[in-house]
Amino acid sequence: MPPARRAGGIAGDGISFRERKSKMYAVDSPTTPQHGSTGGPDAQGTPGRSGRNRRGESARTPWLLSLPTLLLLAGLLAYPLFRMIVLSFQNMRLRELITGAAPPWVGLDQYRSVLTSSAFWSVVWHSVLFTVVSVAVSVVLGMAVALLMRRVSRGVRLAMVVAMMFVWALPQLVQAQIFRWMTDSDFGVVNYLIDKIPGVSFANHSWFVSPTQGWLVITTLVVWAGIPFLAITLNAGLTQVPKELLEAATVDGASAWQALRGITLPILRPLLIIVTTLSVIWNFGLFTQPWVLRDGKPEPEFQTLATYAYTQAFGQSRYSLGSAIAVITVLLMLGVMAFYIRQMFKIGEVD
Amino acid sequence: MVATTAGTARARRRRLNPDAEGTITVGRSRTSTVLANLTGIVFSIVMIFPVYWVLNTAFKPATEVLRFTPSFLPQHPTLDNFVSAFKAQYFLQDMVNGLVITGFSVLGALAIGFLAALAIARFQFYGRRAIILIVLAVQLVPFIALLIPLFLMLQSVSLTDSLIGVSITYIAVLLPYTVWTLRGFISGIPRELDEAAMIDGCSRAQVFWRIILPLTGPGLVATSVYGFIQAWNEFIIVNTLNSPAKQNLMAWLLQNQTTRGTAWGPLMAGAIITSIPVVIFFLIIQRNIATGLTAGAVKG
Numbered sequence: 163m164p165p166a167r168r169a170g171g172i173a174g175d176g177i178s179f180r181e182r183k184s185k186m187y188a189v190d191s192p193t194t195p196q197h198g199s200t201g202g203p204d205a206q207g208t209p210g211r212s213g214r215n216r217r218g219e220s221a222r223t224p225w226l227l228s229l230p231t232l233l234l235l236a237g238l239l240a241y242p243l244f245r246m247i248v249l250s251f252q253n254m255r256l257r258e259l260i261t262g263a264a265p266p267w268v269g270l271d272q273y274r275s276v277l278t279s280s281a282f283w284s285v286v287w288h289s290v291l292f293t294v295v296s297v298a299v300s301v302v303l304g305m306a307v308a309l310l311m312r313r314v315s316r317g318v319r320l321a322m323v324v325a326m327m328f329v330w331a332l333p334q335l336v337q338a339q340i341f342r343w344m345t346d347s348d349f350g351v352v353n354y355l356i357d358k359i360p361g362v363s364f365a366n367h368s369w370f371v372s373p374t375q376g377w378l379v380i381t382t383l384v385v386w387a388g389i390p391f392l393a394i395t396l397n398a399g400l401t402q403v404p405k406e407l408l409e410a411a412t413v414d415g416a417s418a419w420q421a422l423r424g425i426t427l428p429i430l431r432p433l434l435i436i437v438t439t440l441s442v443i444w445n446f447g448l449f450t451q452p453w454v455l456r457d458g459k460p461e462p463e464f465q466t467l468a469t470y471a472y473t474q475a476f477g478q479s480r481y482s483l484g485s486a487i488a489v490i491t492v493l494l495m496l497g498v499m500a501f502y503i504r505q506m507f508k509i510g511e512v513d
Numbered sequence: 514m515v516a517t518t519a520g521t522a523r524a525r526r527r528r529l530n531p532d533a534e535g536t537i538t539v540g541r542s543r544t545s546t547v548l549a550n551l552t553g554i555v556f557s558i559v560m561i562f563p564v565y566w567v568l569n570t571a572f573k574p575a576t577e578v579l580r581f582t583p584s585f586l587p588q589h590p591t592l593d594n595f596v597s598a599f600k601a602q603y604f605l606q607d608m609v610n611g612l613v614i615t616g617f618s619v620l621g622a623l624a625i626g627f628l629a630a631l632a633i634a635r636f637q638f639y640g641r642r643a644i645i646l647i648v649l650a651v652q653l654v655p656f657i658a659l660l661i662p663l664f665l666m667l668q669s670v671s672l673t674d675s676l677i678g679v680s681i682t683y684i685a686v687l688l689p690y691t692v693w694t695l696r697g698f699i700s701g702i703p704r705e706l707d708e709a710a711m712i713d714g715c716s717r718a719q720v721f722w723r724i725i726l727p728l729t730g731p732g733l734v735a736t737s738v739y740g741f742i743q744a745w746n747e748f749i750i751v752n753t754l755n756s757p758a759k760q761n762l763m764a765w766l767l768q769n770q771t772t773r774g775t776a777w778g779p780l781m782a783g784a785i786i787t788s789i790p791v792v793i794f795f796l797i798i799q800r801n802i803a804t805g806l807t808a809g810a811v812k813g
Binding site: 499 | 631653659
């Protein structure tokens with residue numbers, strides 16, 4: 163669900179406060195139990211008053227509390243994941259869906275037909291190329307805007323933040339609909355504005371005839387929609403860069419570029435890694451934008467892995483083929499996801 | 514390690530100069546500031562242009578919308594587009610559906626997720642890291658990939674084309690985020706408060722009801738608002754599982770494009786109506802989103 167992924171690994175505002183608190187606690191509080199700085203008495207099964215009872219309770223309570231969540235995730239995420247894998251070794255079509263008959267097993271046939279189809283490889287190629295280009299452009303632009311926000315005067319900064327907030331707040335579907343309207347071949351404002359350039363005729367220009375131009379529109383949409391998150395997050399990161407360091411570097415004769423490369427970027431590195439990884443995960447799973455811009459029927463050259471799997475399954479009732487594509491997609495993304503989780507564990511999950 | 518250095522340096526800077534928020538001025542010429550400001554203004558205009566354009570279109574009569582040379586302000590402003598959006602088939606019904614689905618799934622995710630968040634934040638137990646790992650990992654699974662088996666599963670128990678099936682699915686979608694966020698909020702409550710209450714004779718349950726729950730209040734609000742945005746904005750799942758009469762406004766907006774592709778005015782009006790609640794909510798809680806997304810990467 164792309165909109166949900168927009169928020170990736172969100173954690174509450176309280177986090178920094180809590181970290182400070184737990185550190186303080188570990189250092190200052192004489193009541194801290196020896197093992198586990200964040201354990202706290204309840205976790206240790208304090209000996210003494212009703213000690214025995216409490217220990218038994220402590221072992222079970224957290225699991226009882228987590229049980230509903232785990233059951234729901236197992237039923238609605240883990241089991242479907244398993245079913246998806248099973249399905250990809252079967253041949254589930256409309257007939258099986260209607261009659262309820264068990265779909266026949268076909269072994270690796272689905273994978274064979276996916277991996278040998280040139281349509282699939284062309285989709286993989288689009289997706290990879292789009293991901294690389296769009297992530298590179300968004301992160302560089304996001305960083306540039308974040309740096310710009312530190313240089314402009316207060317009023318301009320406010321204007322920038324307000325503009326970005328409105329873009330960020332819009333639902334993905336609405337963002338895509340706006341772009342569909344602006345690039346409409348008959349009445350789109352983009353054609354009108356380009357047509358204004360002397361010597362260029364863009365009246366009735368259709369943006370989705372050429373794959374390059376079509377992807378240009380999609381990339382522009384994704385970059386436009388992605389900049390607010392990147393710029394505002396990176397700008398928050400920039401406030402952590404000590405001003406004295408930058409001033410000292412300037413006094414010592416470093417150019418702005420040298421200061422950026424030598425001081426700002428190294429300090430921002432952890433944050434840059436996280437936002438880049440998130441952008442890769444989101445953009446590789448692109449669905450809404452090409453889906454909406456192509457009226458829910460993307461042409462082969464505008465398919466992404468997500469729309470391709472979806473079209474095969476729900477458009478053509480090839481549920482097994484769609485599942486095989488989805489399995490391959492997940493496998494392709496696994497490395498990036500593992501990397502993201504490791505980063506989150508390394509810097510986010512400190513306790 | 515890098516982040517820690519930055520943290521202390523920042524703390525020192527704070528001490529030296531309590532409001533060191535301003536821009537760096539050393540070595541900056543006036544022309545470069547003017548240039549930066551100009552770039553900033555151009556950037557803001559480019560960013561906001563599509564938003565302005567949807568508003569501009571929505572208030573124009575149809576004859577004014579369908580023109581190659583557009584007017585940059587509606588010459589004959591009208592509310593017709595909004596009226597026809599409201600009168601469109603399924604619009605009101607889908608709006609009610611959306612509210613029901615969203616409300617049910619947000620409350621469900623909150624109730625279930627709060628317990629797990631409590632476990633992760635307040636207990637040290639074997640398997641805790643595993644639960645955190647699961648919560649983090651499932652957020653990354655592309656939900657579209659799971660849609661095929663989910664559709665078949667819900668179909669087999671006759672929960673497709675029903676508000677219940679979608680709501681349950683949404684709970685699962687919202688749950689990982691809810692757990693992760695609430696965990697942050699609960700951890701923010703000093704553990705000493707729990708201990709003090711327990712020394713004063715409170716039971717674990719009383720600590721929960723009298724200390725943790727009230728103090729997590731703002732966190733619960735922020736989490737549910739964010740959940741509302743997610744559930745309200747979702748359209749792929751609901752569009753796949755349900756028929757137009759049982760969808761939400763987002764899916765309505767998607768359907769609208771295929772049936773009445775050229776009715777741009779009402780479409781843009783519908784987009785505005787659909788966006789208003791999320792935009793308002795988003796602007797209220799945006800600080801949480803900005804800081805939360807990269808939890809811990811920047812230490813303050």
